[in-house]
Every structure is written in C-alpha cells, then in structure tokens.
Amino acid sequence: MAADCIGDYRTLKLLGKGQFGEVYMGERRTDKKRFALKSICTKYVFRGISMDRILREVESHKSLPKHENILDFIESISVGGYLYIVLELCELGTLEDYVTPKNPDRETALSFMVDLARGLNHLHSNGIVHRDIKPENILLAEQARGAPRCKISDFGVARIMDIPSADSKLDGRFGAMGSLAGEEYFNTLCGTPIYLAPEVGDKHYTKHCDIFSLGVVFYVLFSPERTREGRLSPWVKNGTLFYVASDYDIKQQIEKHVHDEGICELILSMLKTDYHSRIPASALEEELLRVAVPDDEVFFVACFLVAVTLMFLIFPAPLFVLALFLLTFGCWQFVPRGFFRGIL
Incomplete structure (x- = not known):
C-alpha cells in the first residue's frame, strides 16, 4: 500500500500492478506535473531475485541516456520499506490497449514500428538486452499531431552487457557487467512465453532474442486475430507459439495477415529461428524507413x-x-x- 505522500510526490490513484509491485499515478507538489510511481517492497525476494539485483537493474535504467522512444527515468525514492521508481507518465496506456480496439492502419503501424526500432537500437547500442519485449511493456505518449509515440518500458528482467569491440568474435554473446557472472544473467528463463525467441528455451540470451520478440509485436499490429478475452493473439497455426514454430509455419502465418510485401519480408527477417540470421537492431530502422517511404x-x-x-x-x-x-x-x-x- 503506497503512502499518500512519497518524497515530493502525492499519489493520486492506482494504475495497476506490475511484476514487483503496484503502479500509481503521482503528482509532483512543486509543479503539479504527473508521473508514474512503481512501488517495490524491499522486504521480500521475488522469484529468487534479491533486492540487490533489483537495485542494479534500476541503476541500469537510471544510467541509460535519454531517448524519445525509451520511458524516462526520473528518480528513485526509498520510504517505509518500499522503493518507489518515478517514471514518465504515458496516459494513453500500453500498445495492447491501443491496438486491440483501434486496429491501426498501415501508416500508424509503421510509425509505431519505427519508434520501437529506434528504441531497441538505443538499448542495444548502450549494452542493454531487454529480454521481455511485448505490447504490455510498450507505452504510448500522445503527440500534438500524428500517431502516438511508442516508448519501451519495464526493465525488470533487462540486463546490462559489455559492448563487444569491433573485432569481437562473440557474435552477440556479451559478457555481463558487475559482480554477477554471465551464466546468472543469461541462463535464467524469463520473459513472456508467447513473445519469446526459440533460443530462450535453451536459456540462451543475446540481443537477438529482443529482435524476435519485437518481430512478434510487429506481426500483431497487422493481425486481426484476438483471444476470447479480446487480447492480442500472437499464434501461428493450431495455437502454436511462435518460438516453437518452424520457419515455414511462421512464414505462412505472417503472409496470412501482412499483405505489404516489404513489411512482410522485414518481419520474417526478424523471426528467423536461427538467431544468427536475424536482422540486427542497428539495421532495422533503416529498413523500416525504406519500406515506409517508397x-x-x-x-x-x-x-x-x-x-x-x-x-x-x-x-x-x-x-x-x-x-x-x-x-x-x-x-x-x-x-x-x-x-x-x-x-x-
């Protein structure tokens, strides 16, 4: 339960529940500007994750250079056994909240795709693998004109990685920074199953797993299929999850709903079962702009x-x-x- 006042912020209402606690809308008393406040109870350990590790992950978001397609970190406050993370407030909600009722047109979908490509490239360029890219972790900020702006959020299972040198032969298998060993970073199963990359089943995490997850997100921007509960439905055929489907079945599913040839080919390049063959985030924005501007x-x-x-x-x-x-x-x-x- 959040206090009515947290540092310089006053809680207004409960927005929802996250992985580690509740999320509130808060107002800064000095200027009345509103923010999101995520609460984490410091007395507990979540799924074997210590508080020290959570604090390190908060630090990874705090130290990340600001980017228009990454949710802004404002500050963190410790009060009464809780850690509150103050973040930019995106009142339009998540990508799922927007896509489910609206079924965006091609131009809006492409605008979202460019935003997300830029955001993911920013993370990877700064040595961060998100590991849980999904519509619920993408927030929308209203703009004066045009489509809302997408912002990648929730670094709860993200990891800071060393950026390899140009002559590195690791092929994206970054070493972990800090005191934790690379095995602890990479060999813990995490993420949301319906958006996971195939190699994650073998507990192998690289930046390429984010590309696969983002490819599934791109697909649901065009798919009209929904679950019985009205949620986005990223399945292949017969209820098969993308990460266990074959390249052929994935191709059949993408072509079923993505009728623009350029977009279809781009999504397929992100959803290769062999992660070595996937397009990197650094090339994704350029390819999207080529598709968007014929x-x-x-x-x-x-x-x-x-x-x-x-x-x-x-x-x-x-x-x-x-x-x-x-x-x-x-x-x-x-x-x-x-x-x-x-x-x-």
Missing part, C-alpha cells in the same frame, strides 16, 4: 521541392507565396499517404 514518394517530393526552389528564384515574394499555395493546392490530392504527407 521510391515513388521520394520522387514526388523531390520534384515538388525542385518546383518550389525554381519558383523562389523566379518570382518576387508576394507572387512566390501565391504560386506556392496554388502548387500545393493543385498537387495535394496526388501526395501519397505516408511519411511525407505528414510533413507537407
């Missing part, structure tokens, strides 16, 4: 910008503004519904 759209916008430049050079200021308005009005119906339309 060549015909790039050509159209290039021609539009050339026309604007020529008008700027030819016409005086008042005529340029009028000509630009007429050009934009005349071309608007031909602008592709995609990334550049949001800019124009």
Whole structure:
C-alpha cells in the first residue's frame, strides 16, 4: 500500500500492478506535473531475485541516456520499506490497449514500428538486452499531431552487457557487467512465453532474442486475430507459439495477415529461428524507413521541392507565396499517404 505522500510526490490513484509491485499515478507538489510511481517492497525476494539485483537493474535504467522512444527515468525514492521508481507518465496506456480496439492502419503501424526500432537500437547500442519485449511493456505518449509515440518500458528482467569491440568474435554473446557472472544473467528463463525467441528455451540470451520478440509485436499490429478475452493473439497455426514454430509455419502465418510485401519480408527477417540470421537492431530502422517511404514518394517530393526552389528564384515574394499555395493546392490530392504527407 503506497503512502499518500512519497518524497515530493502525492499519489493520486492506482494504475495497476506490475511484476514487483503496484503502479500509481503521482503528482509532483512543486509543479503539479504527473508521473508514474512503481512501488517495490524491499522486504521480500521475488522469484529468487534479491533486492540487490533489483537495485542494479534500476541503476541500469537510471544510467541509460535519454531517448524519445525509451520511458524516462526520473528518480528513485526509498520510504517505509518500499522503493518507489518515478517514471514518465504515458496516459494513453500500453500498445495492447491501443491496438486491440483501434486496429491501426498501415501508416500508424509503421510509425509505431519505427519508434520501437529506434528504441531497441538505443538499448542495444548502450549494452542493454531487454529480454521481455511485448505490447504490455510498450507505452504510448500522445503527440500534438500524428500517431502516438511508442516508448519501451519495464526493465525488470533487462540486463546490462559489455559492448563487444569491433573485432569481437562473440557474435552477440556479451559478457555481463558487475559482480554477477554471465551464466546468472543469461541462463535464467524469463520473459513472456508467447513473445519469446526459440533460443530462450535453451536459456540462451543475446540481443537477438529482443529482435524476435519485437518481430512478434510487429506481426500483431497487422493481425486481426484476438483471444476470447479480446487480447492480442500472437499464434501461428493450431495455437502454436511462435518460438516453437518452424520457419515455414511462421512464414505462412505472417503472409496470412501482412499483405505489404516489404513489411512482410522485414518481419520474417526478424523471426528467423536461427538467431544468427536475424536482422540486427542497428539495421532495422533503416529498413523500416525504406519500406515506409517508397521510391515513388521520394520522387514526388523531390520534384515538388525542385518546383518550389525554381519558383523562389523566379518570382518576387508576394507572387512566390501565391504560386506556392496554388502548387500545393493543385498537387495535394496526388501526395501519397505516408511519411511525407505528414510533413507537407
């Protein structure tokens, strides 16, 4: 049970229950700004996880450089046998809360995918393997225009890893930092089964397991299938989980619901059962942008910008503004519904 006042914060209401405790909406008394407060009871051990390990994982989030697609860590406060982690508040809820009723269109789905690719690449670039990528651990922040912004959250089972040097032959098998041995970091079964990568069944964790989990998340953005309870349903056929399905069965399932060839091929490259063959997070954003902005759209916008430049050079200021308005009005119906339309 949270106290009414926690440091400089006043709890407003219970938002839900996380892996290690309850989550509250809190308000900072100095400026009335609202945050999420996650409570962890320091008197107990959760699933064999000591409080020291939890504190180390809090430190991993605290030390992570800020990124627009990673939930912001504000501070941590110890009060009355509880550790409170103060985080950015995303009042739109989780990705599952959004996708289940709305069934986002292609452009919105691609916007989410780019956000998540950027966030995951930020984690991996800073030596963190999340290990529990799923819709419930992706929060949505409202933006002034366009689709909400996705933010990866919940580092409860994340691990800090040494980033290998360029000539490393470890192929992603990072060593663990800190006092805990690598075996303790990698050989503990964790994550959510329906989003797990195949190699996790053998208790083998690398950055590639996050790619597989994110591939399943990408798939559910396009799949209309739901469970009896109305939740997202990432199954292959006959209720088979992705991590035990064959490459052939995964391909059949993805092609069943993802009809855009470029997106389909990208998701399949993330869901290879052999983790060595999966696309890395560092290349994922570039591939998504290539899919999101096809060549015909790039050509159209290039021609539009050339026309604007020529008008700027030819016409005086008042005529340029009028000509630009007429050009934009005349071309608007031909602008592709995609990334550049949001800019124009």
